[in-house]
Amino acid sequence: MPMNPDLEKERQGGTFDVEQLTHILDGGRDKTLKRHFLEQEVLKDPVFRGPDTRFLSREELFGELLRKHVAVIKKTQELSIDDINEASTIYSAAMNNNVGPLTLHSVAFVAPLDLMADDEQKKKWLIPAKKYEIIGCYAQTELGHGSFIRGLETRADYDVNTQQFVLNTPTETAIKWWVGGCVAVGDIGPKFGFGGVDNGYLCLNNVRIPRDNLLAKTGKVLEDGTYVKPENPKVVYGSMLGIRAALPKVGAYNLSKAVTIAIRYSCVRHQSEIKPGCGEPQVLDYQTQQHKLFPLLATAYAFHTVGVWMLDFHSTVMNEINEGHYHRLAEDHVLAAGLKAVINWKTHEGIEICRFSCGGHGYSLASSLPVIYVNHVANSTAEGETVILLLQTAVYLMKCVIDLEQGTPLDPSVAYLDQSFSKSEQWCSDVDMHSLLKAIQFRSKKFTEYVSSFVKKELMATGNQQLAFNKHKVILVECAKAHTEAVIMNAFVTKVDEILQSNPSVGKVLSLLCQIYGVTEILAHSGDYIQYEYLRKIDLDNIQDQLFKLYTYIRPEAVLLVDAFDFHDEVLKSILGRYDGQVYENMFKWAKASPFNKQDQGTFRKYIQQLKQAKL
Ligand SMILES: CCCCCCCCCCCCCCCC(=O)SCCNC(=O)CCNC(=O)[C@H](O)C(C)(C)COP(=O)(O)OP(=O)(O)OC[C@H]1O[C@@H](n2cnc3c(N)ncnc32)[C@H](O)[C@@H]1OP(=O)(O)O
Numbered sequence: 001m002p003m004n005p006d007l008e009k010e011r012q013g014g015t016f017d018v019e020q021l022t023h024i025l026d027g028g029r030d031k032t033l034k035r036h037f038l039e040q041e042v043l044k045d046p047v048f049r050g051p052d053t054r055f056l057s058r059e060e061l062f063g064e065l066l067r068k069h070v071a072v073i074k075k076t077q078e079l080s081i082d083d084i085n086e087a088s089t090i091y092s093a094a095m096n097n098n099v100g101p102l103t104l105h106s107v108a109f110v111a112p113l114d115l116m117a118d119d120e121q122k123k124k125w126l127i128p129a130k131k132y133e134i135i136g137c138y139a140q141t142e143l144g145h146g147s148f149i150r151g152l153e154t155r156a157d158y159d160v161n162t163q164q165f166v167l168n169t170p171t172e173t174a175i176k177w178w179v180g181g182c183v184a185v186g187d188i189g190p191k192f193g194f195g196g197v198d199n200g201y202l203c204l205n206n207v208r209i210p211r212d213n214l215l216a217k218t219g220k221v222l223e224d225g226t227y228v229k230p231e232n233p234k235v236v237y238g239s240m241l242g243i244r245a246a247l248p249k250v251g252a253y254n255l256s257k258a259v260t261i262a263i264r265y266s267c268v269r270h271q272s273e274i275k276p277g278c279g280e281p282q283v284l285d286y287q288t289q290q291h292k293l294f295p296l297l298a299t300a301y302a303f304h305t306v307g308v309w310m311l312d313f314h315s316t317v318m319n320e321i322n323e324g325h326y327h328r329l330a331e332d333h334v335l336a337a338g339l340k341a342v343i344n345w346k347t348h349e350g351i352e353i354c355r356f357s358c359g360g361h362g363y364s365l366a367s368s369l370p371v372i373y374v375n376h377v378a379n380s381t382a383e384g385e386t387v388i389l390l391l392q393t394a395v396y397l398m399k400c401v402i403d404l405e406q407g408t409p410l411d412p413s414v415a416y417l418d419q420s421f422s423k424s425e426q427w428c429s430d431v432d433m434h435s436l437l438k439a440i441q442f443r444s445k446k447f448t449e450y451v452s453s454f455v456k457k458e459l460m461a462t463g464n465q466q467l468a469f470n471k472h473k474v475i476l477v478e479c480a481k482a483h484t485e486a487v488i489m490n491a492f493v494t495k496v497d498e499i500l501q502s503n504p505s506v507g508k509v510l511s512l513l514c515q516i517y518g519v520t521e522i523l524a525h526s527g528d529y530i531q532y533e534y535l536r537k538i539d540l541d542n543i544q545d546q547l548f549k550l551y552t553y554i555r556p557e558a559v560l561l562v563d564a565f566d567f568h569d570e571v572l573k574s575i576l577g578r579y580d581g582q583v584y585e586n587m588f589k590w591a592k593a594s595p596f597n598k599q600d601q602g603t604f605r606k607y608i609q610q611l612k613q614a615k616l
Pocket residue numbers: 084099103104107108111138140141146147148149150180234235237238240241242243246247250329330333381382383384385388389392
C-alpha cells in the first residue's frame with residue numbers, strides 16, 4: 001500500500017538519523033540486525049500464522065497462544081538462542097501483545113531454580129526444566145495472602161522417619177491462588193486481562209515430597225530436621241527479584257508501543273478547524289494533544305534507559321551473589337522494587353492516555369491499545385503490589401537518614417542524599433537537564449528528611465516502628481516515588497550525556513526529551529518546590545513556558561522518534577499505528593472480517609420479533 005501522505009511528510013523532516021537511534025536503543029547495530037533476522041524467522045514461518053487473537057474467546061485464545069508458545073520454544077531451540085533479549089524478540093513477534101501460557105515457567109520457575117538450587121538439584125530439575133521436559137510454576141500466593149508472605153498458611157511438616165515434607169492446605173484461605181501456568185489443577189476463572197495464562201488454584205492434602213526437594217543452595221534442612229539458615233537470610237526472597245528487575249524494561253516496551261500507535265495516528269487523524277477554510281489540522285498539531293503525548297514519548301525513552309540500566313545492575317549483583325558477596329543485595333532489591341512500582345504504574349496510566357488520545361477508535365481492539373492495557377496493568381499488582389514495593393524503598397530511605405547521621409557511607413544510587421543543595425546552585429532561568437536533575441534530587445532529599453522527622457517523632461511516642469510507619473504510609477510512599485524519579489532522571493541524563501559525545505544529532509533530540517521528562521516531573525510537584533523555597537512562582541511560569549517551547553521543537557521529530565522504536569507492524573498489531581498510516585481502509589477491512597458479521601443473526605431476529613409483537 002502507498003504511504004499515507006501525512007506520515008510521508010513527517011518522515012521527510014527531522015534532524016537525526018532514525019536508524020542510528022534504533023541501534024542505540026538496541027545496544028548496537030549488530031543487535032538490531034539480529035532482531036530483524038529473528039523477527040523475520042517468525043513472520044515468514046506459516047506455523048506462526050493463525051486467527052486474529054482479538055476475535056477469540058478465552059478458551060480459543062488460550063489454545064491458540066499455547067500452540068504458538070510451543071512453536072516459539074521450538075524456534076528458539078532450532079536457532080540455538082540462549083540470550084534473553086533474543087528469545088524475547090521471537091516471543092514478542094509471535095504473541096500479538098499477549099502473555100504466553102508458558103511464560104511463568106521460564107520467568108518464575110526456571111529463574112528461581114537457577115538462583116536457589118544446589119548443583120545436584122540443578123542437574124535434576126534445572127536442566128530438564130530448561131528443555132521443557134518438566135513444566136513448573138510458582139505457587140506462593142494464597143487466597144488469603146499475597147503481599148504479606150509471613151502470613152502464608154500452607155503447612156510443610158517435616159517427617160523425620162521418612163525424611164519427607166508433608167504439605168497441607170489447612171484452611172480455605174490457604175488455597176494456593178493466582179498460580180500462573182498451573183495447568184492441570186484448576187483455573188481461577190476469567191480475569192481483566194492475562195487470558196493467555198491459566199492462573200490456577202491448588203489445594204494440598206497430605207502431599208509428600210522428599211527432604212532434598214527443598215532448594216538448598218543457601219539454606220537447608222538436615223536429616224534430623226535441623227534448619228541451616230542461609231548466609232544471608234534475605235536471599236530467600238531472591239526468587240522475587242529477577243522478574244521485578246526485568247519489569248521496568250517491560251514497562252518501557254509497552255509504553256513505547258502505545259506511544260507509537262498514538263503519535264502515528266495523531267498525524268493521520270485530521271479534525272476540526274483552526275483557521276476557517278484552511279482545512280482540518282492533524283490532531284497532533286493541537287497543543288493539548290502534544291501535552292498528552294510528548295511527555296509520554298519522553299517517558300518511554302526515560303524508562304527504556306533506566307530499564308536497561310536496572311537489568312545490567314541486577315545481573316552484576318547476581319554474579320556477585322554467586323561468588324558469595326551479598327553487599328549490594330539490599331540496593332538491588334530497593335531499586336528493583338521502586339522502579340518496578342513507579343514505571344509500571346506510570347505505564348498503565350500512560351497507555352490509557354494514549355488510548356484516549358485516539359478518540360473513539362482507541363476504544364476499538366483494532367487499535368490494540370485495550371489489549372496492551374489489560375495485559376500490562378497486571379504488572380502493577382503481580383510480583384509485588386505497587387504500594388508494598390514502594391514501602392520497601394521508603395524503609396530503606398529512612399535507614400539512609402540514620403546512616404547519614406552516623407557518618408556511614410551511602411550506596412551509590414542514594415549518594416545524592418548526602419549532597420548539599422546550596423542557594424547558589426538553585427534554579428536559574430534555563431531548563432537544562434542537569435539543573436532539572438538537581439531539582440528532582442533536591443526534592444527527594446527534602447522529602448526524605450521531612451518524612452524521616454515525622455517517623456522519628458512517632459517512634460519516640462509509640463516505641464513501635466511498625467506503628468510509626470503505618471501512621472505515615474502515604475508520605476512514605478510519596479518519598480519512595482520522589483527518590484525513584486531521581487534514579488530515573490539520573491540514568492536518563494547520564495545516558496544522554498554519553499550519546500551527546502558519540503552522536504551529537506541524536507543526543508540533541510534526546511536531550512529535548514530528557515528536558516520534557518524533567519520539566520513534567522517538576523511541574524507535577526510544583527507545590528513542593530514552592531514550599532521548600534527551591535523555586536519561585538516566576539521560575540515555575542518560566543518552566544511552564546519552556547515546556548510549550550520544547551513541544552514545538554519535538555513536534556517535527558515526533559514520528560521519527562517513534563519510528564526509532566522500530567516495531568514491525570506484525571509486532572505492534574495495531575491498525576491505528578500502522579507504519580504506512582493507511583488506517584481507514586484497513587479499519588473497514590478488519591471490521592468486515594469480524595466473525596460477528598458472519599454469524600447467523602437468528603437470535604437478534606427472534607428477540608426483536610418478540611419485542612415488536614409485545615404489547616408494551
Ligand atoms: C527473567 C526475565 C523476566 C521477563 C519479564 C517478563 C514478565 C512478564 C510476565 C510477568 C508475569 C507476572 C508473574 C507474577 C508472579 C507473582 O506474582 S509471584 C508472587 C510475588 N509475590 C510478591 O511479590 C509478594 C510481595 N511481598 C513481599 O515481597 C514481601 O512480603 C515483603 C514486601 C518483602 C515483606 O515481607 P516481610 O517478611 O514483612 O519482610 P520485611 O520485614 O519487609 O523485610 C525483611 C528484609 O528483607 C529485605 N527484602 C525484602 N524483600 C527482598 C527481596 N526480594 N530481595 C532482597 N531483600 C529483600 C528487606 O529490605 C528487609 O531488609 P532489612 O530491613 O532487614 O535489612
